């Protein structure tokens with residue numbers, strides 16, 4: 001059952017910037033959905049509209065069937081964690097977490113119980129008396145998460161919550177947040193421009209581009225079966241080659257590949273791991289560079305017209321710089337008019 005329904009929502013800012021355009025999404029109970037897209041694609045604006053920090057220009061947002069489109073943030077059953085956590089520095093951790101509960105006029109004993117439970121949940125049991133500046137960046141971000149969770153929102157909204165943290169900590173917190181989210185079964189909308197974050201955390205990913213959703217699918221489907229060239233190029237590493245199809249044969253940049261679609265222009269998409277290289281005297285590509293990662297190698301290749309593509313190889317020592325090779329795709333997708341026309 002869907003808890004959050006975003007229907008045909010648009011946001012046009014003063015000055016005419018269209019940040020979000022006719023966006024619709026249903027989020028199921030307990031689901032974690034990532035909004036993934038490049039900078040400026042409208043992710044934060046969309047999240048802020050769900051949280052009530054921004055008003056939609058058009059469209060409706062409902063939670064459990066109730067229209068919340070025009071409600072102020074404090075009247076919504078949502079909890080938002082921002083990129084910069086904005087903890088109250090003059091209060092200790094306990095007071096930061098108790099604040100919202102006090103506003104709700106809960107009895108002191110119950111407040112203490114809830115705060116202690118949520119501190120335990122985020123791995124900060126015993127930190128109640130610390131001042132927030134006595135905490136590390138990761139601990140502060142956990143307090144920010146706890147401050148949202150303690151109010152028991154129906155929907156948790158996370159806006160790049162790990163952006164200010166180093167890579168290692170980010171990976172750890174990613175796992176912790178996913179664990180907590182699954183334990184509480186809390187419906188979550190998560191904004192990120194990091195595809196690793198989205199692929200590792202999400203039940204579903206919304207790939208956003210220029211205020212619109214390009215594809216909504218499970219992470220593995222978004223990766224294996226991108227529906228547009230933008231999604232293909234944005235998620236993971238992908239070689240995109242423009243060309244034309246004639247008599248079921250794709251030609252472009254000196255590559256020739258069977259492609260059983262109607263004649264016309266096409267963009268061929270091939271993952272580096274789906275390109276086989278065969279040393280040949282007058283091959284379609286020339287090896288520009290080989291990078292040996294130990295477990296595998298990555299080969300940069302130049303096609304006839306200078307198009308640079310990448311291939312992943314198991315044994316990089318079999319190849320050498322400057323060598324001429326033929327490239328044989330083992331799995332391809334093809335696109336025309338921004339839509340997938342072939343996959344095989």
Ligand SMILES: Nc1ncnc2c1ncn2[C@@H]1O[C@H](COP(=O)(O)OP(=O)(O)OP(=O)(O)O)[C@@H](O)[C@H]1O
Nearest residue numbers: 013017018019038039040041042043044045046193
């Ligand atoms: N308050 C505002 N007034 C005018 N334009 C805005 C405002 N906030 C955002 N925008 C514009 O709306 C578009 C979408 O911005 P938004 O912050 O939602 O993108 P984003 O995908 O979250 O980007 P990032 O990953 O950089 O945070 C951008 O073109 C941005 O410049």
